[in-house]
Amino acid sequence: MDLLKYPGVGRSGHFCKGHYLYCNFGYQYLACKAADKPDDPLLGLPMMQCYADKYYARQFLMTLHQWKNPLDIISRLMSYLLGDEQSLSRFSEAQAIRYLVDSLLNRDLLVFEMDEPRMTYSGH
Structure with a gap:
């Protein structure tokens, strides 16, 4: 279930403002450049992990979740970060993941949690 839709997220080309991701547990995240971070005070801080x-x-x-994400989500993230769809052909998936990890560590790519934390009932 998509909770929020930010303008430009999920698009291609220079109109793209990031992509939604789903982790292996099905929770939704927003991956974007710092310049494209939505102006939303409720978005919170990026995932420091x-x-x-x-x-x-x-x-x-x-x-990442196998069927909630597009099959080419890694390629989409690379294209978004590089700003050039033509340069994708020179990267294997392993190289693309290494590049994305480096982008996360350098804070060129930010990941924000979109789902609210779940409340659990302990029974007491």
Whole structure:
């Protein structure tokens, strides 16, 4: 379920303002450049786990939800970051993931949680 729709997110070309992602648990995230971050005070801070730990960032990207994300989501993110769809042919998927991880660590790519934290009932 998409909670919010920001203008330009999910588009292609120079009108693109980022992409929605779904983690392997089905939670929705927004991946965008700092310049494209929506002006929404409720968006919160980017996920610090992706910037503090290279292993976590790699696992996050490698284990995205298989059917909620487009099959070419890694390519879409690369195209968005590079600003050039023609340059994708020189990257394998492993190289693209390494590039995206480096972009996360350098904070060139930001990832924001879109789903609200779930409340659990303990029974007490």
